[in-house]
Amino acid sequence: MYNYSITPHGLVLLVISEVTIPLKHRTLPFFLALYIINIGEGGHRPCIQTFAADQFGDHLPSEKATKRSFFNWWYLGIVLAGTTATLIVPYVQGKYGWGWGYGISGVVVAVALVVFLAGKSTYRQEAPVGSSVTKVAQVVVAAFKKQRLSHENRFQLCLIEAGESSQAMTRNLAHTNQFRFLDKAAFIDEIDMSLDKKDSWRLSTVNQVKPVKILFRLIPIWLSCLMFTVVIAQIHTLYTKQASTLNRTIWSNNHELQPASFQVITGLTILAAVPIYERLLIPTAKHLTGNPFGITMLQRIGCGIFFSILTMMISALVESKRVRIATQHGLIDRPKTTLPMSVWWLVPQYVLMGISDVFTIVGLQELFYDQVPEEMRSMGAAAYLSIVGVGNFISSALISLVQVITAKHGDEWLKGDNLNKAHLDYFYWLLACLSGLSLVFYVPLAKGFIYKKLQSDGEVMII
Template identity: 30%
Template structure:
């Protein structure tokens, strides 16, 4: 990379073979980490060849990318034009980032919902945890469908707008569902008690949850990619300035706001302030609508999967040809995947019927698919066993948004004479997630086995997190009993909430390592055309784990209550035995680790050495010309 940075030229033209470019591991956008922002050179390259998150803007075999550098011999008019373009990009950057700021505020507000359900609604522990886990599970699952809608129909701009409106409505309804807001209209009391929460408020609450989940998922799908579409500048000094803006405005401003929200006691205000901020941010976003770069939908990789399933089902009674070379493939195409003998039932999608002219069959892509498309579908299906082992990671991760928050709410928040807000634990969790994720990514790139080992390490973190949580909860229950607080759930337990810090750090490490490892794993094992699809699928499996946490709590509660014994999950936290549940999660996580190792040995790994060779070949001198 430094070879390009230090070239003494004001203009470089690279003739890039697009398939090789999109197969390069370091430049394939995987959803969790941006690989095109290593320097201004790569940022400019990505925008000029219009490679956005796996999207191919053009169909020709080779593309020409023109990279402009800021050198002393640049003309004055060129500099003025570039400065003006930079200002426009920075303005769009701020307008779009306003939505991300409100996302963080809303996320902190939603993190506190467990406490709201147990304190104001007086729901039992199982019921409140089920609502919260279902919400976060849907936030992780819905991007699969929303990404398909974006790629096929709407485009990123309209998804940003739709999800923002959903956000506004959801947060507004959530604020209105609190007792004080509708007390006069519903003729109920205004206190935060179950008697003051009527049927109308409950309907508003659950409607709000659905709308907020759509808003969250829509922003996850559209905002980062839409922001990347606005970036076409290659000035490294500009990137440094932008990095400073990100560090201060995108990180510090929302965190300060989130900490401030914690000190606002009325729940109507805690939910109302993010609603107002989201409305303002959406209006700011709309002011730049005429200047944003937008692209037409380019089609979804899921469509290819559906076509292969339909085509193979339509030829279910056809016999396989003896030679795979008789299967349909466009040999002159620039992107080919060789045929494999796994899942041969799908090969029928590429069978050429002798009863119809080939040209007629080619015109109907739902009846005849290429071998490459069939192999892409096989790659997705073969990933399912490994993805299934990710579900339990989601189950362990779900305790961070439910039980851990409930524990911390009723523990001592004081450090000396200072009262520390609860979001500090969430901040440490986020910090650990980022640090462990970056560290794991650097280590995983050193060896071809790195991603596989990383996923196993994340499962070990899950085991350690569950064990730590169990031991801390055992200690907390001991303090509760010694101070006679078993029947006083509203009282503060005289035990510092920082006892929970290790499990929050382990949770952050668990998610950071898991996401980074899955990212690297997909880069090396999945064809580039279905990268975005598989990223969403893997995140969805983690979301299934969050929803699976609801089922695990119910099953464990039923089993533990057999034989006349008290269930581990009672109405309040002080009466429950969460420590036993955490020990159960530790045992299940250990069994899941063994299962992952077995599945990992069974999985037919793709050899990435050929891909690395092609990557090196891309930057051969024949592909670079100086003007």
Template identity: 40%
Template sequence: MDFLGCRQLEALPTYRQHYALVPLSNLPLSSGYLEQSLLPFCPTLEILLMETKGYTQDGTVDLHGRPVLASRTGKWKACAFLVGYEAFERMAFYGIASNLVVYLTTQLHEDTVSSVRNVNNWSGSVWMTPILGAYIADSYVGRFWTFTVSSLIYVMGMVLLTMAVSLKSLKPTCANGICNKASTLQIAFFYSSLYTIAVGAGGTKPNISTFGADQFDDFNPREKELKVSFFNWWMFSSFLGALVATLGLVYIQENLDWGLGYGIPTVGLLLSLFIFYMGTPNYRHKVRRTKSPARDLIRVPVTALVNRKLKLPNNPSELHELEQQHYINTGKRRVHQTPAFRFLDKAAIREGNVEASKPPCTVTQVEETKLVMGMALVWLVTLIPSTIWAQVNTLFVKQGTTLDRNLGPRFQIPAASLGSFVTLSMLLSVPLYDRYFVPFMRRRTGNPRGITLLQRLGTGFVIQVLVTVIAYAVELRRMDVIKEHGIVVAKDIVPMSIFWLLPQYILLGVADVFNAIGLLEFFYDQSPEDMQSLGTTFFTSGIGVGNFLNSFLVTMVDKITGRDGGKSWIGKNLNQSHLDYYYAFLLVISTLNLGAFWWVSSRFNYKREAIEVGERSLQVEGKALETSPLGLQV
């Protein structure tokens, strides 16, 4: 029998604009025989069969590598099994991070600078280890299995930490109000538990959110619309876990028992993992289309450097790119050429290629490298905002311990619980942003997101600058009250309500709706197709480096301002320090950083990619780039 070729398929009456649909009922062949017969001659028929059978169109599969039905898998039905873990993991993290500086100073008896430095170093590690976890997921075992192993390590760390704060043999002993210094073994066990959690977070943090985003098909208009709201509501569940930590767990830790305060999220994590695995039949898994996607990040600049003396062709179409059929067969998306980082285009020069033994890089490989370089520039200008956020769990808390925390005659608010107002403002702002702000701006701008991703980030950064202004003003007020009442001793309470700190906490929560959620979505959305787990580590590593940067700044400021017997800005006695000077310093650098962000964002090119179907190119992202009134790329 003669087989139909692709051209003949396209000529059939039911061939549509984007899919080569064959009227199967009109052909004298069984469906299974048809697939086996025609696929070798017409690879585009795979898309035809996926469409007619109701499979997902983005090539996702189940855990066993089989195509999945769009109606039975993915979307929010699958994400419902994921959000529980995210909520309990954030509860565990913030249950530790929010009050860790208090535990280190009151239980392990560390000084202020040491405790702030140790909190920042641990928090930084939690946010940096995802780089390794994302690389393993993208290059070797995938998101699901990386998350599976790492989540067990995370839980093990939580169990060890609960033991460290519960067992008497692992805590410093106290007698008659005098506590002994923690032994080397006790300190080693405590910090080993903390850093075991950091290792576990390395594999869970970059993969759970991207795995959730994978549950939406980019080629299904309805699912793509749902995906626009995904990161908003994903972070909503994250904020919910943080709220329980800062309101409930912090109080339990300080007033009831530290072991109970850490044990509750540990049990919650185990329960959420059980729920996660119950949802396995509903999950969609992305297929890795490149063996080692990160390798091109090295190959492209090296090849461009080797070809540096060659002249770029005037027509970009003369640069090396694989045939359209390659992208059809592999299902990989082709990225369009852009004018950014033009020197990298030399890696795709065909004629006169210095490395004649190897083919030149493709335009898609070059453009994916450009995407990562562009994201790296945006990442650099997120470090200072991350440093500002690091104050929430360190200096803001220590500042709060010096203020009047009484709420009635018998109840005293834990200083770390004020962090719950960051979360509360987030929880209130996310629905308002998603349900009102986005539709309103969408009508005005025509952008599906309402405003562009970089405009969203810029708005958040502006609010953060305002936070530093308020923090500086409140600290000036605290210093005036200290002078007015002649307070000298570190343990003396300043007669000023802790609720003076409330505005900076609330505004920081509003800022996070714009920049924290915006950053996660930006780095996922703009990452090359095969590096989306690795791409989201730009988000986590930015927070990590911000914590390390804050640790460095606190240490250096303390050493420089406290040398030769001078009064340190951040001394052991905050009542005799100059925290206002430090906040003024943060205000200056955050303002300068805002200018740097505007410069970077005004030159950023958004990703423009397409999937090849037959002889047509279906654009997935990126219309013609224009410049908005704010100078940010649309």
């Protein structure tokens, strides 16, 4: 995923950086500011996208169709802001100081907050429905307590309880036979019959069980997409290390681009690809498939995973060429010497990374918004974001594991001090193979996935 992070703690760091304070006294406020932004991001990111999508009503066909395009343009706006920040903020920091860079970021977020609050009276807001996490936990615990209960020795189903509105019933989810063990949470047994008051940790309604089934249905998809986020994590680490060894001069020998600046190529690719996808690929796909949305959300995610495999293959081939040039010019043992190879050789892998982002990241955003119950959409957004977070942890763990294993055999793949003597291309091939396995795992899951459906009026539920 294209990484974006405008720092609301910028003003705090501006003050810290501009005042002469001993290092030991600067460390605590600095990390405190970082922790504050992490807490803010954790509450902000899962909610803001869901809140924005909720402004389009599902009950109006025109707005429901527009919502499918919303996720494309939403991501386009994020990438546009991230690309602009990547170009402007580092320049300001390098020319005028880090304090100015952080200060600009803080002011921008403050202005955004004012604009957001100015429109408060115009927003559609869903009524609070309580903790979704607690409701899910209650269904799972109730099903576990009744795991020995069979269909024959139950008395009846708990269909509805006091407090469930008729409006909620009109948008009742259709029943599925997947994860039937969860149905036992709604079975009424002797203990339930003996209680004066319903125990929510022993008995759930059928309507409470159905949303949990939907969440369980998404878990395999979540797992199968982890490898994709491992691949995109390389854009901020190993790609930058590659760029640092290549010739980055442009226009004249006096001007050299920073290695991290090439991440902008991925952002620019996304800015170009989203309109093409929206205005060209979707209409073409509609004509070919007959699907009113062009392709399904899961097909879109699968396309992105395929492009991520292709990205790693191209990255491996370019890295092999880089090492060959280093060998031919006798620069293997001179890691700080710029190789006579243009950094623009890396452009294809940055571009492919952007294309895979447009397919998979936007597809995941839409899937985890659309396929969870309405009252759990913030949880769905958090689940999507957790794929990215866990993928980054797996990437770090995989790099450490590869280092340990290859070091034992005397031929390290990822030498930190000399990339010319490393085997970064081997690591890229490894990621391509692992991504291929994840795609093999993903395809049958996607084919067997049952999309969320609402129960029709008058339809009889059979368990």
